Amino acid sequence: MRKLKSTKSRIQSQHSELHEIELLKSWIESQQPERGSNPMSLPALPSDARAGRLDSTRFSRYAGATRFDQLPISKKTKDALRQCNKYVQMSDIQRACLPHALCGRDVRGAAKTGSGKTLAFVIPIVEKLYRGRWCPQDGVGSIVISPTREIASQTFDVLRLVGRHHSFSAALLIGGRRGKDVQVEKELVNECNILVCTPGRLLQHMDETPHFDCSQLQVFVLDEVDSMLSDPSFKQTMNAIISQLPKQRQTLLFSATHPKDVKDLAVLCLKDPEFLSVHEKSVTATPNKLRQTFVIVPLHQKLDMLWSFIKRNLKSRILVFLSTRKQVQFVCEAFKMLSPTITWMALYGKLDQRRRMATVSEFSNQPSVLFSTDVASRGLDFNQGVDWVVQVDCPGDVASYIHRVGRTARFDSVGKSLLFLMPSEEKMLEKLQAANIPIREIKPNKNVGQSVSGKLANFIVQYPGLLHARAQSALKTYLKSVTKKDKEIFDVTKLPIDEFSASIGLASTPRIRFLSNKIKSSSKKASELSPVVEPELLDKDHELELLPKEELDLGASSDEERDKDPRPTNDTAHISPPCTASTRVSKKKKKLKINIHRPVGTRVVFDEEGNTLPPLARLADISNASGLLDQIQDKKNEYYKKLREGLKKVDKDDKVVDGHRRREKRLKDKIRSQRGDTDEEPEEEEEEDVSDSEGEPNKRLLLSNC
Numbered sequence: 001m002r003k004l005k006s007t008k009s010r011i012q013s014q015h016s017e018l019h020e021i022e023l024l025k026s027w028i029e030s031q032q033p034e035r036g037s038n039p040m041s042l043p044a045l046p047s048d049a050r051a052g053r054l055d056s057t058r059f060s061r062y063a064g065a066t067r068f069d070q071l072p073i074s075k076k077t078k079d080a081l082r083q084c085n086k087y088v089q090m091s092d093i094q095r096a097c098l099p100h101a102l103c104g105r106d107v108r109g110a111a112k113t114g115s116g117k118t119l120a121f122v123i124p125i126v127e128k129l130y131r132g133r134w135c136p137q138d139g140v141g142s143i144v145i146s147p148t149r150e151i152a153s154q155t156f157d158v159l160r161l162v163g164r165h166h167s168f169s170a171a172l173l174i175g176g177r178r179g180k181d182v183q184v185e186k187e188l189v190n191e192c193n194i195l196v197c198t199p200g201r202l203l204q205h206m207d208e209t210p211h212f213d214c215s216q217l218q219v220f221v222l223d224e225v226d227s228m229l230s231d232p233s234f235k236q237t238m239n240a241i242i243s244q245l246p247k248q249r250q251t252l253l254f255s256a257t258h259p260k261d262v263k264d265l266a267v268l269c270l271k272d273p274e275f276l277s278v279h280e281k282s283v284t285a286t287p288n289k290l291r292q293t294f295v296i297v298p299l300h301q302k303l304d305m306l307w308s309f310i311k312r313n314l315k316s317r318i319l320v321f322l323s324t325r326k327q328v329q330f331v332c333e334a335f336k337m338l339s340p341t342i343t344w345m346a347l348y349g350k351l352d353q354r355r356r357m358a359t360v361s362e363f364s365n366q367p368s369v370l371f372s373t374d375v376a377s378r379g380l381d382f383n384q385g386v387d388w389v390v391q392v393d394c395p396g397d398v399a400s401y402i403h404r405v406g407r408t409a410r411f412d413s414v415g416k417s418l419l420f421l422m423p424s425e426e427k428m429l430e431k432l433q434a435a436n437i438p439i440r441e442i443k444p445n446k447n448v449g450q451s452v453s454g455k456l457a458n459f460i461v462q463y464p465g466l467l468h469a470r471a472q473s474a475l476k477t478y479l480k481s482v483t484k485k486d487k488e489i490f491d492v493t494k495l496p497i498d499e500f501s502a503s504i505g506l507a508s509t510p511r512i513r514f515l516s517n518k519i520k521s522s523s524k525k526a527s528e529l530s531p532v533v534e535p536e537l538l539d540k541d542h543e544l545e546l547l548p549k550e551e552l553d554l555g556a557s558s559d560e561e562r563d564k565d566p567r568p569t570n571d572t573a574h575i576s577p578p579c580t581a582s583t584r585v586s587k588k589k590k591k592l593k594i595n596i597h598r599p600v601g602t603r604v605v606f607d608e609e610g611n612t613l614p615p616l617a618r619l620a621d622i623s624n625a626s627g628l629l630d631q632i633q634d635k636k637n638e639y640y641k642k643l644r645e646g647l648k649k650v651d652k653d654d655k656v657v658d659g660h661r662r663r664e665k666r667l668k669d670k671i672r673s674q675r676g677d678t679d680e681e682p683e684e685e686e687e688e689d690v691s692d693s694e695g696e697p698n699k700r701l702l703l704s705n706c
């Protein structure tokens with residue numbers, strides 16, 4: 001046993017000697033002057049570089065470096081960067097961070113979107129492991145965590161590019177793959193030196209992979225650190241991951257926006273970190289070559305505006321942000337139907353991973369329109385760039401705005417962005433301006449606007465299974481998303497839900513359960529002002545349907561309001577098809593349920609071509625409602641009176657006809673008995689009863705006819 005121990009320690013000491021020699025060799029190699037370059041321009045690497053850590057007091061030597069080839073990095077890395085052609089000069093964040101990170105320090109790096117933060121952490125990872133002569137048997141030496149699969153995948157590409165001449169093993173661990181891939185990952189993960197992953201997948205390996213070992217971790221990187229530590233959906237996972245990492249490590253944190261609360265970072269146990277915010281003193285928080293605009297647009301005109309905008313920018317690559325997946329699915333599907341020749345694409349979290357990747361690369365390759373949720377708002381770098389970023393739904397906060405618009409104008413390219421703001425959301429402008437975001441208003445050209453709501457309504461009628469449910473879900477999920485945003489700016493109860501519903505082609509506003517309490521509480525406030533109105537309001541909402549429509553239009557929907565509405569109007573369409581009292585009464589309860597969320601008379605009407613028409617009547621001022629309802633009550637009483645009189649007359653006529661028939665029958669019976677004829681004949685009375693109430697032919701009559 002003692003012999004075995006001594007042999008083991010001998011092997012270990014030999015191994016460490018060999019390691020020293022290798023380190024020395026690598027150092028000499030990295031110091032070899034490159035062809036054509038001035039050897040004097042390369043600063044000498046300090047002696048403790050062999051330990052993978054530069055002498056921090058000497059980092060100032062490299063602080064003035066502006067090109068990658070001036071950095072104390074290996075020849076292999078320099079070659080890889082040079083072969084890429086585009087990586088010659090360092091960007092601000094790279095110039096600021098690389099000397100510190102190469103010294104082995106903890107760094108918090110903040111810089112505008114598209115400023116090259118990825119290279120600022122990929123180079124230090126590669127160099128640290130290279131100096132430490134890391135090989136597959138050494139296990140996991142570095143972990144990079146990104147919030148989305150797309151960002152992780154892009155980071156992995158950059159890593160492959162920078163490390164192409166190195167011999168490390170690296171793995172991309174992202175979710176959304178088939179089960180057997182997880183098995184393959186489990187077998188290989190312990191032999192990988194660098195793991196680029198999403199938090200969920202990493203935690204899965206930490207929990208499930210036998211002997212998963214990251215005890216030798218050297219560099220830990222958190223990309224988009226603000227969302228990773230403050231977003232509730234990541235927070236728990238991140239805490240679980242961080243608790244399993246060794247404390248002795250280098251930590252690099254990056255983002256375009258700073259974490260809200262420094263306390264969030266406490267969990268990371270940073271050691272005397274360098275906070276490098278290179279654009280802190282910049283006049284703007286967004287890229288300099290980004291032209292930012294906004295347009296004030298009511299909720300129910302957003303789709304019209306978007307459609308008109310896209311039609312005028314057909315040769316551009318347009319990235320459109322919507323709040324929810326259901327909205328993305330609906331708008332993409334609907335616009336595809338409106339114009340099948342345009343390339344429409346959709347990106348959202350639940351999409352199959354291969355399709356997600358394919359969509360990102362396809363969008364990069366041709367002029368097209370990509371509808372996306374916030375899954376594409378951070379970190380994504382589309383190869384050929386994005387011409388326009390359009391935010392149809394206002395982002396929840398300023399950080400989200402910065403990341404969304406940051407998908408264009410990357411590095412030193414130009415880009416444009418357009419934000420749709422509803423009149424109720426104008427407060428967002430103050431926040432953007434306070435955050436040094438230069439944004440200017442543009443006025444839409446009303447003459448060139450095109451309305452799509454009528455066509456959408458047509459499609460919904462034609463393909464109810466496909467579009468109707470999607471439209472309803474889009475509406476509901478959008479409203480839900482508004483309730484989750486900053487209450488200071490967003491108020492779901494103030495939204496014109498009926499108009500919005502009509503604008504996306506829905507014939508009636510679907511029931512929105514989660515809103516009922518809010519609406520009820522707001523109508524309760526109204527009832528406190530005029531207590532008689534509310535119970536009546538609900539009752540009459542149903543009863544109004546009984547009356548001819550032209551009688552309903554009491555001028556509440558004024559001409560002025562109709563003029564404001566750009567959609568075509570057709571007065572004849574206000575008359576609904578006749579309905580019987582019995583069918584209406586049977587649906588009474590259902591009707592009441594649906595209408596409980598809407599004010600009286602805001603039912604959406606369509607003309608023959610499917611164009612939506614302005615609501616029939618609007619109770620703009622609830623305090624006038626009781627007078628209006630009195631008028632309606634009078635008209636209703638008058639109507640019932642006429643109806644009763646009409647019924648009495650019909651009753652009288654029926655009695656006369658019945659008397660005639662009875663008399664005829666008695667006469668026939670008398671004649672038959674006089675002849676002695678006993679054969680039965682079909683009763684004439686029944687001949688009149690041709691069909692039952694459901695419209696089905698009377699079987700007895702048919703048989704007798706045969």
Ligand SMILES: Nc1ncnc2c1ncn2[C@@H]1O[C@H](COP(=O)(O)OP(=O)(O)OP(=O)(O)O)[C@@H](O)[C@H]1O
Pocket residue numbers: 086087088089090091094111112113114115116117118119255256378379380381406410411
């Ligand atoms: N030194 C450089 N020279 C030329 N191009 C560069 C340089 N550094 C990065 N780039 C390019 O700039 C683009 C943006 O880089 P990167 O994705 O790293 O930005 P980022 O700061 O991480 O952006 P985001 O905040 O949106 O995640 C990429 O296409 C990248 O190839």
